[in-house]
Amino acid sequence: MSPAAVRFPLPLLPTMLSRAALPRLHPPFIPQFYRSFRTTAARHEFHFDTHHFVQRLEREGLNRAQAEGIMSAMAEVIDESIRNMTSNMVTKADHEKAENDRLLTDLEKLKQRLREEISRTQAGVRLDLNLEKGRIREEASRQELKMKEVDTRIEQEIAGLRAAIQSSKATTLQYLVGFVTGCTALLMAYLRFRS
Secondary structure, three states, X not given: OOOOOXXXXXXXXXXXXXXXXXXXXXXXXXXXXXXXXXXXOOOOOXXXXXXXXXXXXXXXXXXXXXXXXXXXXXXXXXXXXXXXHHHHOOOHHHHHHHHHHHHHHHHHHHHHHHHHHHHHHHHHHHHHXXXXXXXXXXXHHHHHHHHHHHHHHHHHHHHHHHHHHHHHHHHHHHHHHHHHHHHHHHHHHHHHHHO
16 A cells, blocks of 8 residues: 555545535445444444545546446445355354353253252152151051050959959968868867866
């Protein structure tokens, strides 16, 4: 690039063209002068040295209007190419956002799986506790039944012992009464013989 050539961004293009050349341009090209090649806020501006390009075309033998027409057509083609190229490209920010969204989705899925696993575990623990409570109740009922059986047997044994004691008392009393009666009869007989 020559030292006299200066790179101008496209928004400055209308100030470089002569006012006489603007009415001769086709209407679709006019908005092109006011557009920059920047497609998003995160991208860099693309510059096209329109003044240098017009001068080069004039040196090749074209008049100023033709050179400006070709330049505006080239600017439109370049702008369209850059728009197509950048629309198909994924920016780093878009990639990071997509990655963050994917990670958030994965995190939500993990949270949901964790909630489901906790729910299943709690349900399993509740079921185990209820089964254990039921088993403890059954065991307590069996123990209570056994204790009642033991109490009944003890009471039966006590009743049998009481009956045996009563029977022994009666037998002992009978023998005692018989013995005392026999002793009294012997004593009276002895006393009678002595007298």
